[in-house]
Amino acid sequence: MVMALDEKQTANFFEGVSKAAETVLEAVREDSLIHVFSHLDADGIAAAGIIGKALYRLDARFRIRITQWVDEKFLAETLEEKPQMVIFIDLGSDYANLLKQKASEMEIVVLDHHQLGGEPAKGFLCVNPHIYGIDGARDISSSGVAYFLAKAIDKVNIDLAPIAVVGALGDLQDKYDQRMLGGLNEKIVEDAETQGLLTVEKDLIFFGRETRPIHKTLASTTNPFIPGISGEEDKSLAFLVSLDIKPKHGDKWRALRDLTEEEKKRLCSALAEYLLSKGLRYEISNLIGHAYTLNLEEPWTPLRDGREFAVLLNATGRMDKPSVGVAVCMGDRGSALEEANKILEDYRRTINKYLGWIMEKSERIREMENIYVVYGEDFVDDKVIGAISSILSTSLPNPEKPLIAYADVKEEGLVKVSARTIDAVTYKGVNLGEIMQIAAEKCLGKGGGHNIAAGAQIPTENMETFIKLVNELVGKQLAGEKIGS
Numbered sequence: 106m107v108m109a110l111d112e113k114q115t116a117n118f119f120e121g122v123s124k125a126a127e128t129v130l131e132a133v134r135e136d137s138l139i140h141v142f143s144h145l146d147a148d149g150i151a152a153a154g155i156i157g158k159a160l161y162r163l164d165a166r167f168r169i170r171i172t173q174w175v176d177e178k179f180l181a182e183t184l185e186e187k188p189q190m191v192i193f194i195d196l197g198s199d200y201a202n203l204l205k206q207k208a209s210e211m212e213i214v215v216l217d218h219h220q221l222g223g224e225p226a227k228g229f230l231c232v233n234p235h236i237y238g239i240d241g242a243r244d245i246s247s248s249g250v251a252y253f254l255a256k257a258i259d260k261v262n263i264d265l266a267p268i269a270v271v272g273a274l275g276d277l278q279d280k281y282d283q284r285m286l287g288g289l290n291e292k293i294v295e296d297a298e299t300q301g302l303l304t305v306e307k308d309l310i311f312f313g314r315e316t317r318p319i320h321k322t323l324a325s326t327t328n329p330f331i332p333g334i335s336g337e338e339d340k341s342l343a344f345l346v347s348l349d350i351k352p353k354h355g356d357k358w359r360a361l362r363d364l365t366e367e368e369k370k371r372l373c374s375a376l377a378e379y380l381l382s383k384g385l386r387y388e389i390s391n392l393i394g395h396a397y398t399l400n401l402e403e404p405w406t407p408l409r410d411g412r413e414f415a416v417l418l419n420a421t422g423r424m425d426k427p428s429v430g431v432a433v434c435m436g437d438r439g440s441a442l443e444e445a446n447k448i449l450e451d452y453r454r455t456i457n458k459y460l461g462w463i464m465e466k467s468e469r470i471r472e473m474e475n476i477y478v479v480y481g482e483d484f485v486d487d488k489v490i491g492a493i494s495s496i497l498s499t500s501l502p503n504p505e506k507p508l509i510a511y512a513d514v515k516e517e518g519l520v521k522v523s524a525r526t527i528d529a530v531t532y533k534g535v536n537l538g539e540i541m542q543i544a545a546e547k548c549l550g551k552g553g554g555h556n557i558a559a560g561a562q563i564p565t566e567n568m569e570t571f572i573k574l575v576n577e578l579v580g581k582q583l584a585g586e587k588i589g590s
């Protein structure tokens with residue numbers, strides 16, 4: 106069931122969007138140089154692609170940079186280059202405030218969906234669903250905000266709706282019944298559907314459902330994560346054969362889309378049983394759901410399925426090639442897509458390597474009273490620690506214990522922390538975004554994010570204190586205590 110949108114909240118949100126559109130249009134009319142800074146994950150990259158395409162269509166002067174976070178060095182460079190307008194996407198508004206204080210003449214626009222922490226926006230526009238009482242963790246993501254802005258700039262940008270759907274899926278906003286997008290995201294889905302650009306249907310929603318041999322699909326799925334099958338093609342193949350599902354038709358491998366309804370049912374109930382036997386009942390709800398198919402994309406490419414597209418974008422960011430992802434979102438289906446496919450393969454290998462390393466020694470997963478802690482040392486790349494944390498958090502023995510995974514950020518004297526939990530725990534009152542923010546502040550770092558997924562950067566020497574604090578704060582929230590000021 107999708108809850109009806111609150112009309113007043115929605116109207117206020119769209120008023121904010123219109124104001125931002127006017128501001129951007131004015132800057133373009135004045136031939137301003139516009140710098141766009143966006144976040145490294147799928148949502149940030151999709152949002153950057155949407156804004157990039159809208160600006161390109163206006164013939165604007167702009168530059169896009171994708172980053173994991175904004176820091177002082179970044180600000181110093183921006184101050185030196187003196188763009189007339191800066192658009193921050195998916196990165197919070199703290200640094201926008203700092204930049205505004207240092208360069209009051211600079212026009213700044215923030216498009217975001219993270220919980221509001223820190224100082225309110227002063228002297229610039231911030232379009233964030235939370236300001237209007239709309240849930241930014243499930244009802245709209247940054248690429249949705251970017252999409253509505255692009256559409257307010259020019260209706261022609263309605264063709265970017267599927268990219269916004271991809272961004273929302275990348276941020277795991279499909280939290281409505283059977284992994285459906287709801288809230289303002291549903292409006293975007295409708296836009297895409299009415300244009301004939303998107304089809305929504307219920308199905309097994311494994312990664313690769315459109316494109317890959319079934320056993321490879323099962324083996325490459327990380328959401329749900331199926332221990333003994335995820336990452337293990339031989340075992341997946343054996344699993345299929347044990348169910349009497351033929352992996353090939355003649356000499357051609359079959360994809361999930363080729364299965365009969367009866368075969369799909371058989372596969373689905375066997376997987377559910379298997380997950381249950383591993384104590385992973387939360388993952389069962391991830392087997393069947395709403396699939397989002399991008400009609401204009403070629404079948405047999407990872408762009409055809411919304412979730413596969415999102416993983417591809419995420420991979421380009423995590424493997425240090427975000428501009429390839431942005432180019433694909435802006436419409437490049439030639440060399441950028443070819444490169445993106447290679448990056449995706451590389452990304453999968455890397456994740457499997459890291460998961461293998463973590464599992465190799467039991468002490469690499471430390472269990473505390475209220476949380477699990479995984480330290481990737483300098484082996485796990487800090488840009489991939491978020492994905493590792495997402496995968497591990499639902500596959501540890503007690504998925505009700507939040508996980509904080511962290512890795513060294515080489516040469517910065519910092520660690521990057523990624524905290525993840527599951528819905529059931531947030532319903533009990535745990536808010537990882539709040540915990541990361543409060544604990545990081547006490548440890549001279551920076552933190553924030555959603556209740557279910559959050560992160561922080563912490564000076565290495567304060568990490569043990571940080572871990573203890575997080576463990577305590579989770580305990581407090583579980584006991585119903587308020588932890589903020």
Ligand code: C5P
Pocket residue numbers: 144146147148149195242243275276277278491495525555557558559
């Ligand atoms: O919103 P933040 O951009 O940039 O999200 C980073 C990551 O957090 C996502 O890629 C996703 O893995 C995770 N996430 C989640 N559940 C949410 C939102 C985000 O697991 N509701």
Ligand code: C5P
Pocket residue numbers: 144195197219491492522523524551552553554555558559560561562
């Ligand atoms: O980096 P990671 O994927 O773990 O981040 C999870 C969520 O927390 C993202 O939405 C990210 O933008 C947010 N975050 C934040 N402040 C930080 C680090 C992460 O708001 N310092």
